[in-house]
Amino acid sequence: MRILKLLNKKNFLILFFLFFTSIVSAEEKPVDIWNIDKKEIEEKNITKNSEISNWENISQESIEPSVFGMQNQNQESIINLDEKFNTKEIKIIGLYDPEDYGLNVDMWANSDGDQLANLLTKLNKMDLSNDAIEIINTSLLINAHSPKKNISDNEFLKLKSDWLIKNSNLDLIEEYLIQNQIINLHPELTKYLVDEYVSNSKIDKACSVFSKNNELITDEYLSKFNIYCLIKNNKREEAQLILDLKKETGFKDEYFEKKINYLLKYTKKIDDSVSEKSIFDFYLAHQTNPNFNFEPNDKTKKIIWKYLSSANLLSSFKQIDVSEIEKIGTIEKAVHDKNYPEKELFKLYKRFQFNFNQLLNAQNEYKKLSKIEGRALIYQKILLESEMVEKLKLLRVLKNSFKDDDLDKAFDLELKIFLEKINPVDIPDNLTSFYYTNIQIEKDEDKIIKFNNDIMHQSKLINYFNGDYASSKISKDTNNFLKKIKKNKKYFLSKKDIIFLESLRYDGIEISEKYDDLYQIDENEIPTDIQIMINNNETGLALLRIAEVIGQDKIDIIDEDTIYFIITALNKLNIDWMRNKILLKVLPLKV
Numbered sequence: 001m002r003i004l005k006l007l008n009k010k011n012f013l014i015l016f017f018l019f020f021t022s023i024v025s026a027e028e029k030p031v032d033i034w035n036i037d038k039k040e041i042e043e044k045n046i047t048k049n050s051e052i053s054n055w056e057n058i059s060q061e062s063i064e065p066s067v068f069g070m071q072n073q074n075q076e077s078i079i080n081l082d083e084k085f086n087t088k089e090i091k092i093i094g095l096y097d098p099e100d101y102g103l104n105v106d107m108w109a110n111s112d113g114d115q116l117a118n119l120l121t122k123l124n125k126m127d128l129s130n131d132a133i134e135i136i137n138t139s140l141l142i143n144a145h146s147p148k149k150n151i152s153d154n155e156f157l158k159l160k161s162d163w164l165i166k167n168s169n170l171d172l173i174e175e176y177l178i179q180n181q182i183i184n185l186h187p188e189l190t191k192y193l194v195d196e197y198v199s200n201s202k203i204d205k206a207c208s209v210f211s212k213n214n215e216l217i218t219d220e221y222l223s224k225f226n227i228y229c230l231i232k233n234n235k236r237e238e239a240q241l242i243l244d245l246k247k248e249t250g251f252k253d254e255y256f257e258k259k260i261n262y263l264l265k266y267t268k269k270i271d272d273s274v275s276e277k278s279i280f281d282f283y284l285a286h287q288t289n290p291n292f293n294f295e296p297n298d299k300t301k302k303i304i305w306k307y308l309s310s311a312n313l314l315s316s317f318k319q320i321d322v323s324e325i326e327k328i329g330t331i332e333k334a335v336h337d338k339n340y341p342e343k344e345l346f347k348l349y350k351r352f353q354f355n356f357n358q359l360l361n362a363q364n365e366y367k368k369l370s371k372i373e374g375r376a377l378i379y380q381k382i383l384l385e386s387e388m389v390e391k392l393k394l395l396r397v398l399k400n401s402f403k404d405d406d407l408d409k410a411f412d413l414e415l416k417i418f419l420e421k422i423n424p425v426d427i428p429d430n431l432t433s434f435y436y437t438n439i440q441i442e443k444d445e446d447k448i449i450k451f452n453n454d455i456m457h458q459s460k461l462i463n464y465f466n467g468d469y470a471s472s473k474i475s476k477d478t479n480n481f482l483k484k485i486k487k488n489k490k491y492f493l494s495k496k497d498i499i500f501l502e503s504l505r506y507d508g509i510e511i512s513e514k515y516d517d518l519y520q521i522d523e524n525e526i527p528t529d530i531q532i533m534i535n536n537n538e539t540g541l542a543l544l545r546i547a548e549v550i551g552q553d554k555i556d557i558i559d560e561d562t563i564y565f566i567i568t569a570l571n572k573l574n575i576d577w578m579r580n581k582i583l584l585k586v587l588p589l590k591v
Contacts, residue, residue: 093157093180094143095172102575105144107539113151119544120159124166128547131555131585133167135547135578139540141176147540154185161189170196174205178212187219194225195279199303201310203283207232224256225280231263240264259284279303286311298330305339314340322351328372336402336410346414349376350383359384363397375401388422389431395419396434450589456481457496457587464504465580465587475510482515493519495560496587499567503579506571525565534572542573556585 098104108116123136140163146156164173165188173193177183183190190209197206207229210217217223223246230239243260258271270289275281282304286292295316296305308314317340320327328348334340354377358365362381366374378398385391395418402411419439427435452458461481464474478501485491493501498519505511526534527549533542546566550558558566563586570579 092143092145093160093182093185095141095176095179096138096143098142098144100577101138101142102577103142103144103539106537107139107142107144108147108156108541109145110536111147111538111541112149113147113155116147116151116156116541116544117159119541119548120163123544123548124163126548127552129550129552129554131582132547132550132552135543135550136163137167137169137172138578139543139547141172142540144540157182157185161186164189165192168196174209177209181213181215183209183213183215183222184218187222190222191219194222195303198279198283199306199310201307203232220251221278221280224253227260228263228280228284231260236264255281256284259288262288276301276304279307282307286313296330296334298333302337302339305334305337309334309339309341318344318347320348322348322353322376325370325372332372332402332405332407332410336407338409342410342412342414345410346379349379352376352380354380363394366397366401371401371405382418388426389428391418392422392427392431392435396431399434399438452589455494455497455589456485457494457500458589462500462584462587465583471507471509474504478504478509479512479515482511482518486515486518495564499560499564499583500587503567503571503583506574507576525561526569527565530565530569534569539573539575542569543575543578546570555582558586 092105098107126132128136140160146153160176164176170193173189177190177193194206194209197203197209206225210222210226210229217226227239227243230236230242239260243257255273255275258273261267262269262271270291272285272289272291274285274294279301286294292313293316294308294313296308296314317327317331320331322328331340331345331348335342335345352373358377359381362377366377369377375398378394378401382391382394382398385394395415399408399411399415402408415438419435422435424432424435424439451460451462453460459481461469461474461477463469469477485493498521501511501519502521527545530542530545533539533545546569549562549566555563563582567579567582570576570582
């Protein structure tokens, strides 16, 4: 029955091909069908047969397009045609309209590809602040042409994909892929997105990537995942037909087929084999075995650890015996990699048994034990210690013990919980550095602005950068403020005052020349390479260099000299939206 059913499907497919071919042929031009040469008919049939290889774009709902990407004879030509189409038709790939950001489609045109690649390599190695990341995202994802020197369009797209993977903003990646329909251009980015969703047990999110896609899927890994999604969404017949057509063109994956046949209910026999080749292979093993059990070790891939944790498959670790030191070491590594809860590790530490003398002299006794036992002893002593300074010393010992074994992130969240209970006023000088390095001080980014009308850059004048001032009014009020300053010999314009005034001048706000002597401008404060980029209209590169300068720092804590050159650079680049956003972070007094 199964064979008959599949034959009926294939017969239907062949008949549909013939029917579609006749329709397309009829639409080309009127012909006398009785006077067509036999040779001409054969030539046209050959032409139409090659065109039908793209038939899946017409019937995506009924036949999944990814299967046709697997045809041995047509695959190469289809991919080439698809790439040519993308190269020819999709000149610009991005997310943001340049006009909305004060930029233009040629912001990368004058840039050198080698210089861009080197700069992004540096940025990918840095632990960047959100301010720096926002600038990079904007620069790379603006709808703009690729650089013309030392880089191809595909290489430019590859740099974008590498950045998106490093930054790991899954929502942004999905929006970028779907809006531009570029799953095939760089399938590694799509694989990364799908794998991350799977590892976090967000299977519906992973499958939605394919349901929103209109492209011909040519990548085998993504094609297999798409078949699974069809089964999951109760489109079993489509999944089976696609798989059969793939097999007819040479596809062979015994592991995958066994799992899929079980999901299709063609067999009740459970294949208990587990592949760690990919997170998708591992996920299939879990989904097709009701009695699935897997114990990871220190060689298990991080992404599989993540899935085990998100799918609640690590419960067996809670019953681990404290004598199983090797397994506890595996748990410590998993905690460091953020694949196992810290609190579970420290619950395990509390199960170790120590005598009174060891607990009393923990700072000496822990050195005689193994690293893991020593950490457990110190942790128990921390719980027993009532003296704040002694507790803080023990916390430092425990943190250093983790650091020595390259496991410092294993004692991160729990350490902050301890430190939050300590009053910083009571901390001795020799421990303040440890405290402030490890405590998480929350900062409210949306604090209310409090104006100080005695200081220019903290006065209500800065509302101009919110768009709340007419040009004529800001000009009048600023000149009046400068008039007061000139009379007040105790008032000296600060760097932030100068930043405020120069930004107004770049916007064309009229400031009287009689106040020019209140301050001087240093034209050499902008780094030479950034100034050259500005002169050459290399806007994209200049923005990336500014992001590099910001680095891991929040923009509102950067020194005034650096802020001055950043704002001056943005003024020269005429990027008002970014400049205004930064000014409203660094100028006002916040409470």
